[in-house]
Amino acid sequence: MNGLNRRDFIKRSAHLAALAVLAPTVPGKASAANTSLPDGLAWYKAPCRFCGTGCGVIVGVLDGRVVAVQGDPDNTVNKGLLCAKGYHAGMALYGKDRLTHPMIRRNGKLKRVSWDEAIDHIADRIMEDPKRFSIYGSGQWTIGEGYICQKFMKAGLGNNHIDPNARLCMASAAVGLVTTFGVDEPSGCYDDLDECDTVITWGNNWAEMHPVLFSRFMDRKHARAKSSPDQLTYIDMGTRRTRSTLAADHYLEFVPQTDLAIANCICYQLLAEDTYDKAFVADHVRFKGNDGSEMTLEDYRAFLAPYSPEKVAALSGVSEEQLRLLGGIFGDPHRKVVSLWCMGMNQHTRGTWINNLVYNVHLLSGKIGKAGSTPFSLTGQPSACGTCREVGTFAHGLPGGRLVAKAEHRAECEALWNVRPGTLNPKPGYHTMKMFQALNSGELTGMWVQVTNPGQTIPNLNQNVNQLRDRFLVVSDVYPTVTTEMADVVLPAALWVEKHGVVGNSERKTQQWFRMVNPPGEARDDVWQVLAVARRMYERGFEGMRDKDGNFLLAIRDEKGREIKAWKWKVFNKTFNVDRALFEEYRPFTIKKHKDVAPYDELVRTHGLRWPVVQDSRGVWRETKRRFVEGEDPYVEEGKAVQFYGAAAGDDRAIIWARPYEAPPEVPDDEYPLWLCTGRVLEHWHTATMTGRIKPLHDAMPRAYVELHPEDAEAHGLNEGDLVRITSRRGSIVLPLWLQGRSLPQRGLIFVPFFDETKLINMVTLDAYCPMSKEPDFKKCAVRVESVT
């Protein structure tokens, strides 16, 4: 190293970086030696604000401000570890451009107004056209936030046009679970990563997207490699090499969309080799054709005929040998296998099918309902499960796994909400894609957006959000975003530990936190915002905001049943925990489908509990690690071992669906010769409205880029750093080329992250969606690239 010794080199480069990297911590105090932490510093527990992993953090608060975050060692999810986003989560509160007062657009400009004015204005506009108003929410809604919006819309406006951004994220996972098991959400849990011997990722870069879970398995795998001849195996299946691939024992690179065929190929081998789990299949499984007709095992075998390893190798680009490796692993009765997936399978025009197909593989091989063997659908957002799936904030849903289309379900909700029978509308509202299209056409006239940023995330933006500016758009958010730019009313919201909250992660774990600091300026909780608008409508005599006794529909009551004036900010903010009241109001809904969440006070006491949480004979609230498994899940009857009690037919059997391979709707051709795949990066959460304001995260990953295979780059005459125009049939953007990047796409595929609000890749993406889950495919469309430098 040119005469510099290694230490000096490191030290010097470190010094240079230090100057460039981070602001001093406490200005002016750096020189004084301090021997202990400051008086008044307190640490509080919370779940991380960002991804669906749901790590526990401990937040350090001093003088009314968040000053530090560390991993919670007592949380079973992460056992003290976090990822870079989680560690720096507290910094998300302090971007200089926080929204701190309500604004209404007048003559094209957003002007500061009082809360009263803003609430009046929103109430007026909704009352003008309540049936054509909509709410677009989020998997980042807390349970209380989702619940109150659900009640406001479905009971208050009698209108089902409420859908969350989770539609873009895990709708296929939910519909996959419901169609296979009759009930939503995974049966396994993260502990299975500690007990399995093999992990297979289906198009999932968990090293970046669920890093704490990746570490949980990888640290174990590395330790095992040093201490035992029994090695753990990690197999990555994907369309590009990622950080996860680097840690894999085997990498199976497939042509986009052929995951459908690969899953069927595994089942083909299990039957052809006679290695399927006969007892499990006999006891717990039924077969159904793609049209829902009953099938025998022999019919199913015939259905699988086109999926031999020879044929699937030709289609998928995965070698026969690798396909047989998968077949062998699932056919080995001693192997304990966890399959993991997230957006790769969910954001798929056959997202529901591919979810069903991976369940087929695990059901046929009996690798489910056992410690260390499970299919496990990872969630993207911190409460996509807790709020969207459990509270049912979808256009077709009601709380606790109920459906608006079912009279019995509506009646139960009407009773719990104390509204007149017939109040709830039996017709499902518009799902996300239809909702935006209906806003464009004018069929819907208004929308309230909370905790998300559709102006950046809806696919094919040019087509799908171009009229949003002309509709009545209310946006509650914490920073200016692409969406607030289009809004008529902007409401400043409280963020994360500035409010009370409860969320639910991927493994059915519900976690609670208390407000630790006050929101800045006049920012207020989303829950309060909805309450205040509803109350205003009630005061003006809007019938829907009355229950059947004439009382305020969204009345918040204390334990003695007395109504609290929670629509008054002072009361809401200072004297009463509305979040607790809402959670306890919601809790009875969760029992019907055996999704019993824990009482609020149990959540306060613990570091999260996995549902169903049921009291044992001694009165202790017990969580359930594995659903459907005797001895773990209290709802499984004695002697059943495994009982898929959600089954719609009431026979306790899960369904193996004969889902075929189907070509994607848009494939590369001469004009648009490349596949485009979009996704996230470790540093950023969602559209980076929070992480982009966190210096260490932003500095590491300040802008979006495009990755190409080096041979494709060469073929197009492109070099590192060149500006590249990416064009699809729908739109085009320019991005710098990153060849030495962290992923290596397969030939013929390019990758672009979607976090950058200055580089809207969703101008280019395709809005085709899974016909069952209505989830769009952000992973595959046809584009061309050209140099603009």
Place this chain on the structure above:
Amino acid sequence: MNGIIRLVAVLLLVSCGARAGEDATESAPAPGQVAAPATSAVETVPPEQVEADRAHRAGLRAFYTAPPVIPHDTEGLRNQDCQGCHENNSPEPSDQTPLGTPHFQRTNCLQCHLASEPWTGGTVTPVASDWVGLEQPNEGRRAHEAAPPTIPHRVRMRENCSLCHGPESLYESLQTPHPERTSCQQCHLPDAASRFEITRGDLEK
């Protein structure tokens, strides 16, 4: 002679610490205690150096409990490459390199340690933030003159003391004056003030 006195002092303190647990720092000096405190490197290194070392360490973190950023070029680096220089397969203090990681059992380095310069090259627009982070406590406390200082920082994921305090430490001001001793926590206890007890975060009242 000096060594013997020190040894006596250590033994006395150990027995004292064993009785008082983590609150040893607050207990009175053992009766008859005569030893002078061990000279720490901090006292022999020029104050400017101590200050520069401190500022340097603080500069790598956004706040006390944040993982430090990577202070060198990361172009093309992957997790596997980190271990080339930072690997440290042994928890034994004698077996360290100055660049070892204090948590060798963790393997996904880039999960927590961020690049300090953009992975993608080019200039970075500055972030406008009002963030003020918690400062790291710099020095341990001594219950009395002869007592060994407490550990002023978190120990979790930094169980391997010699990485930062051994003779090979990057920071001269952190080096122990008695590298021959290897059971650090026998005498240096985590500071009571550095424990992280969760308060019931209830601002209702």
